[in-house]
Amino acid sequence: MSYPEFLAQYGGRYIDGALITAAQFLLAAALAVVMALIMGVMKLSANPVSKGIAVVYIEFFRGTSLLVQLFWLFYVLPLFGLTFDKFTTGFVAVGLNLGAYGAELVRGAIQSVPKGQWEASYALSMSPATQMRRIILPQAFVAMLPPWGNLIIELLKGTALVALIAVSDLMFEARQINGSTYLSAQAFGTALIIYYIFARFLITPFMRWLERAMARRLGRG
Amino acid sequence: MMEDMSHYPLELTGPDVPMVRFMNVTKRYGALTVLDDLNLDVTEGEMVTIIGPSGSGKTTVLRMLMTLETINSGVIYVDGKPLTHMPKNGVLVPADAKYLRRARASIGMCFQHFNLFPHMTALENCMEGPVQVLGLSKREARERSEELLEMVGMIDKKDQHPSRLSGGQQQRVAIARALAMRPKVMLFDEVTSALDPEVIGEVTNVIRRLVSEHNLTMLMVTHQMGFARDISDRICFFFGGRIEEQGPPDALFGNPQRDRTKQFLSAVKEAD
Numbered sequence: 001m002s003y004p005e006f007l008a009q010y011g012g013r014y015i016d017g018a019l020i021t022a023a024q025f026l027l028a029a030a031l032a033v034v035m036a037l038i039m040g041v042m043k044l045s046a047n048p049v050s051k052g053i054a055v056v057y058i059e060f061f062r063g064t065s066l067l068v069q070l071f072w073l074f075y076v077l078p079l080f081g082l083t084f085d086k087f088t089t090g091f092v093a094v095g096l097n098l099g100a101y102g103a104e105l106v107r108g109a110i111q112s113v114p115k116g117q118w119e120a121s122y123a124l125s126m127s128p129a130t131q132m133r134r135i136i137l138p139q140a141f142v143a144m145l146p147p148w149g150n151l152i153i154e155l156l157k158g159t160a161l162v163a164l165i166a167v168s169d170l171m172f173e174a175r176q177i178n179g180s181t182y183l184s185a186q187a188f189g190t191a192l193i194i195y196y197i198f199a200r201f202l203i204t205p206f207m208r209w210l211e212r213a214m215a216r217r218l219g220r221g
Numbered sequence: 222m223m224e225d226m227s228h229y230p231l232e233l234t235g236p237d238v239p240m241v242r243f244m245n246v247t248k249r250y251g252a253l254t255v256l257d258d259l260n261l262d263v264t265e266g267e268m269v270t271i272i273g274p275s276g277s278g279k280t281t282v283l284r285m286l287m288t289l290e291t292i293n294s295g296v297i298y299v300d301g302k303p304l305t306h307m308p309k310n311g312v313l314v315p316a317d318a319k320y321l322r323r324a325r326a327s328i329g330m331c332f333q334h335f336n337l338f339p340h341m342t343a344l345e346n347c348m349e350g351p352v353q354v355l356g357l358s359k360r361e362a363r364e365r366s367e368e369l370l371e372m373v374g375m376i377d378k379k380d381q382h383p384s385r386l387s388g389g390q391q392q393r394v395a396i397a398r399a400l401a402m403r404p405k406v407m408l409f410d411e412v413t414s415a416l417d418p419e420v421i422g423e424v425t426n427v428i429r430r431l432v433s434e435h436n437l438t439m440l441m442v443t444h445q446m447g448f449a450r451d452i453s454d455r456i457c458f459f460f461g462g463r464i465e466e467q468g469p470p471d472a473l474f475g476n477p478q479r480d481r482t483k484q485f486l487s488a489v490k491e492a493d
Contacts, residue, residue, distance in 0.1 A: 120336035120395075123287055124350035124402060125326040128318075134353055138340045218339050218382060 006186045010177050017173030018194050024091045024159040024169055025198070029152060031095025032102050039099065040106025041132065054103065061100035067161050069093050074165045090162030090169075098155040105151065109144035110136055142214045149207035153199045160195070170194055224294045231308040233301040240265040240438040241286065241406060246295035248281055248462075255281050257462040259295070263406075266436040270449040270470075273459035274485060279442045282459075283408045286440065287330045288321050299327055300405055326354070329404030333411040335391040337383040343370060343394045344379040347401045355402065362401070369397035373427050389420030393427055400431075407431070409441040413448075421445070428452065446489055450474050458482050 001009075035057075043054035061069065070093040074086065084092065113136050121135040163172035170191050178187035233242065239262040248256040256278045263269050271279040284290045286297060288304065296313060297304045306313035307320040316324060337346050347366035351357040357365070370376045373393040383391050392412055399407060409428065413421045425448050431437060432452045443449050449456060450470040457467040458481075466473060466482045477483045 114336075116332060116334055116336035117338065119289055120332065120338070122289065123325075123328075123330040123399070125322050125354045126350070127322060130353050134349065135338055139338075142340075218384065 013173045017170035021170040025156050027091040028095035032099040035099030036102025036106050039103035043107050058100045058103050061097050066097045086165045086167050090167040094158045105144045105147050109140035112143050113139045145211045226313045229296045229313050233298050238301040242298040244296050247293045249293050267454045268432050268439045269455045270441045270453040271457045277459040278462045279459045283410045288325045327405040329399035330408040331395050331412045333414050335395045339383050342380050347398045350402045369400050373397045388416045389423045392424045406438045
């Protein structure tokens, strides 16, 4: 079978798989960003309970394997009466895992904002929440965008693991097609190319655009 | 050890309530005493300049008044009300965050390194406090801010971000930003120390105007002795965490009484 024939026959399934991967990616990325913001801010909290929760979260999800976490959520939680469908389990595991890495980026970026910014906003009688929301986080965003670009690509690649709990994403389809055709080079090669297109032509340009837009807001554009 | 607070009044009353009163204020960093039992009154509309060698505690005075630093003992009053403490069951206790937020609203501060918000334009910098803290509408805040930017000569740069402004321009915006909160007391902490010599004048001129046209109470820390002498009502010379000598500028600069004051002033004159 020539490669065009292969594509003609299985292209539709790759597209279906790619759409599931895209959905997993977007949901996991949204969850990772939210978790990173909450936990990153909490880790800097003076309140020992808030700080403790953030430390446990970050240590657990950074210190153990994503694949094990995925299996744990999928196979172990039901034993405690908590059952999620596999699609939800997939993006939740990836989002929680990468969110832990993101939390450290958020924490580092907040700490990189000069002390004078805290003092100036304090001198305007702002509450800590207003300081964080209006003054500190907008500047921290700019500082953390480049490392987030890396993390988001890691996250995309991390979503390939959800195939192992039978979410029918791109990797899952590639494995299925390989299993029935034994055309490993074509089956996995096509998946590689699609992952690369996602990372190189969708995510990277978007992150660059975001960096430029943020730099413009600082008047540096 | 807890300080006995019973001899501090809950509120200053009488005909001559000062705008600012430091009462037995001590500040320590570990074993180092930065300010030692400071007593200082500043009357309404007065311009007081603090001078002294580095490490004498002069910047700490301003930072304590802005409540950026906590104090180890004593009480600071602003406009007759305690600033660092709040009344509770008839005695003063250390102020909580909420009380401090309200109390410090009567104080504005300008910093050596300006500390403008880099993600906002000059105008947005000035509007931020009035909108977010005082709850003014955007329109009111803009009117107030534009008026102040006009006064500091920065109205034509109002839509520029700080990164596009010179140090002197940034400091003038920072003064407008602090004034937009309508403080009763303004603090200037070495506001010209980070500036190139040729732009110092544009900042000192703004402060001169404030002194001559407004009845603001001001405390200033500076190394510009000539400027301090011109505009201050009183000079306080700090040494080793205490006021070594204070008086009207002509007396203190022209006829200092204490040896340390004489030494400091002659050392400064040589450096000029």
